[in-house]
């Protein structure tokens with residue numbers, strides 16, 4: 194492989210972040226110290242929610258919520274087939290069945306108008322995903338969820354900082370989850386967060402992330418089955434200092450996205466992300482797709498050419514229902530969710546991060562145009 198000239202993503206770590214992490218290393222409190230509640234409180238305050246529970250990944254956050262809500266083998270969870278696999282896996286962790294709703298071809302979020310018909314007497318949870326940082330139409334989802342008395346948990350792992358109708362994403366359901374892997378809007382290295390206004394749910398998640406310990410009992414008293422999903426104080430310190438810069442990060446990403454949109458507007462072979470009018474996006478990745486007349490082979494040729502030229506790229510996402518173990522376990526097959534499959538076969542994620550220089554961005558655009566010209 195040639196050396197990568199422009200990576201797909203890159204975290205934005207500044208001197209304050211480094212200082213914050215080093216300061217923790219000089220204390221004896223590397224885990225379960227003061228940075229944990231400090232990060233949780235700052236995060237809850239940012240969203241205007243009562244409780245935030247920090248964990249070691251977005252996947253852990255999803256698992257804890259699904260378990261705390263008591264999903265089990267008889268239950269169904271409705272979500273999108275066009276998402277990162279962990280969204281749906283959290284149902285499988287507890288033996289529940291994922292039920293997918295095909296996506297809207299424009300927004301790439303699941304089509305809220307098809308939600309109602311996916312609900313059965315077994316539906317125990319609806320999990321909207323704000324894909325790539327574009328908020329779902331929460332009014333429509335909550336209307337159906339309330340009418341059918343099914344709780345909503347937002348998978349907001351890709352959308353920290355986005356708003357829908359003036360309200361922050363992650364504040365609509367009974368709980369929501371966030372993730373802080375280094376490609377996210379802000380990072381803790383690895384990490385995640387459960388956010389909720391429900392005290393009982395928050396307490397259960399706190400206990401289960403720490404081996405099922407009961408805060409009132411001793412270190413070796415385990416009230417329930419738990420896990421080690423703790424987030425260290427080193428990560429929490431990084432999270433605190435990154436959170437302070439989140440509004441700046443969101444604005445920088447918006448600018449990079451707008452510049453891509455302007456530079457690619459005249460490329461007729463591409464379908465670009467449409468404008469968002471019901472609030473503000475928080476761009477996670479910048480994904481375009483080839484028009485329908487092109488094939489998956491064409492798309493793969495573009496990805497290969499970009500990589501040969503040292504441009505980081507990927508095919509966000511591969512449909513969840515077509516992953517082998519989903520096919521084997523649930524019998525999903527090609528054709529089950531045609532819009533998802535049509536979109537997923539043609540996506541191209543371009544290098545996208547806060548400090549992508551104009552020069553590098555121009556190189557990406559020129560290389561992408563050259564790749565398309567070769568089709």
Ligand SMILES: Cc1ncc(COP(=O)(O)O)c(C=O)c1O
Nearest residue numbers: 250251252277279280350372374
């Ligand atoms: C939509 C979505 N859900 C869940 C996750 C899981 O987060 P993590 O990788 O921190 O476990 C991610 C992370 O990429 C994601 O994009």
